[in-house]
Amino acid sequence: MILTMDNVSKKYRNKLAVKEVSLELSSGGVYGLLGPNGAGKTTLLRMIVDISKPTSGQILLNGQSIQNMGDRYRSLLGYMPQRFGFYNRFSAYKFLMYMCSLKGIGISQASARVQETLVTVGLENQAQHKIRTFSEGMKQRLGIAQALLNDPQILILDEPTAGLDPKERIRFRNIIGELGRDRIVMLSTHIISDLEFSCKEMILLNEGQLIAHNTPEEIMNRMKNNVWKAKLNPQQLADLTSHFKVSGLSYESDGIVARILAKEQPVPQAVRESPRLEDVYMHYFGEETKS
Numbered sequence: 001m002i003l004t005m006d007n008v009s010k011k012y013r014n015k016l017a018v019k020e021v022s023l024e025l026s027s028g029g030v031y032g033l034l035g036p037n038g039a040g041k042t043t044l045l046r047m048i049v050d051i052s053k054p055t056s057g058q059i060l061l062n063g064q065s066i067q068n069m070g071d072r073y074r075s076l077l078g079y080m081p082q083r084f085g086f087y088n089r090f091s092a093y094k095f096l097m098y099m100c101s102l103k104g105i106g107i108s109q110a111s112a113r114v115q116e117t118l119v120t121v122g123l124e125n126q127a128q129h130k131i132r133t134f135s136e137g138m139k140q141r142l143g144i145a146q147a148l149l150n151d152p153q154i155l156i157l158d159e160p161t162a163g164l165d166p167k168e169r170i171r172f173r174n175i176i177g178e179l180g181r182d183r184i185v186m187l188s189t190h191i192i193s194d195l196e197f198s199c200k201e202m203i204l205l206n207e208g209q210l211i212a213h214n215t216p217e218e219i220m221n222r223m224k225n226n227v228w229k230a231k232l233n234p235q236q237l238a239d240l241t242s243h244f245k246v247s248g249l250s251y252e253s254d255g256i257v258a259r260i261l262a263k264e265q266p267v268p269q270a271v272r273e274s275p276r277l278e279d280v281y282m283h284y285f286g287e288e289t290k291s
C-alpha cells in the first residue's frame, strides 16, 4: 500500500499552513512527523484522513485520489486526533462499543473487536472501569484502541504522547512500534525522544515546509562532522552561543560541558561527538542566540 502526497498545500485565508509537500509512505513502518508548534503537522494529518481538502495538490492511495475513494478510503483509516473527547462516565468497554456503532461495525463483530483492541493497548483488565478514573496514559491508549477498531491499514496519530509521563511514553512507543509492522503508521510530535524507537522515516516540517525526510540514521549521519563537545567557562559559553547552536549543556564543578553544532571546530578544546536526535532537532528547529 502506497500513500502519496503530491505537491500538497493548504491555505487558511491568508495563512499558508502546508506548502507543496510531496511524500510517499508505504506499509510496514512508523513515520515520525516532527516539527515545532504551528509547523503544520495537524493540518497535514487532517488532509491525510480526508477531514480537510488540500487547497492544491492531491493525495493518492495506490495511485488513486483519496477524494474519489470516499468510504472505501475511510474504511482503511484509523485516526486519533490531537484533542480527543472521551465520555468520562462510560467504561472503556462501553465507549469502544459506542465507537463501533459510529464506525458502522456490526453488533455481531463489535464485542470481539473491542476485546481485541483492549488487549492490543493493554487495557483488558480495565475494560469495565469508568474512563474518568483513567490516567492520561490510559486515556491515550484508549484513543489508539478506538482508532484500531476497524483494523485500519493506515493509522494516523496526532501527538499521541502529549501529557504522558516517561513510563507511559515508553509503553506507548512499544505499542506503536508493534502496530507499524504491517501498516502505515504516521504519528506527529514535537518531542524528539518520541522518535527514539525504530521509526522508519522522520519527516521534518517547519513553517509548513518539508525540510527533511529520511531514516533517523541518515538524518543523523548528515550531521556527523558537525557536533562538538567542549568544556567551557561562562564567558566562552556566552561567546559561543552568539555564533552557534548549542544542543545540550551540563554543569560540572570545573566548567560547563556544551554540545555545539558547528561545521568547523568552534574552540580548540572541542572534540567531535556522534550526533543524537536532540542535535538534529536543534539543527533544524533551534534558534541561534543572537548577540
Ligand SMILES: Nc1ncnc2c1ncn2[C@@H]1O[C@H](COP(=O)(O)OP(=O)(O)OP(=O)(O)O)[C@@H](O)[C@H]1O
Pocket (backbone or CB within 6 Å): 012, 013, 015, 016, 017, 035, 036, 037, 038, 039, 040, 041, 042, 043, 044, 190
Ligand atoms: N482553521 C484554521 N484557520 C486558520 N489558521 C489555522 C487553522 N488551523 C491551523 N491554522 C494555522 O496554521 C498553522 C499550522 O497549524 P497546525 O495546527 O497544523 O500546526 P501543528 O504543527 O499541528 O502545531 P501544534 O503542534 O501546535 O498543534 C498555524 O500557524 C495555525 O495557526
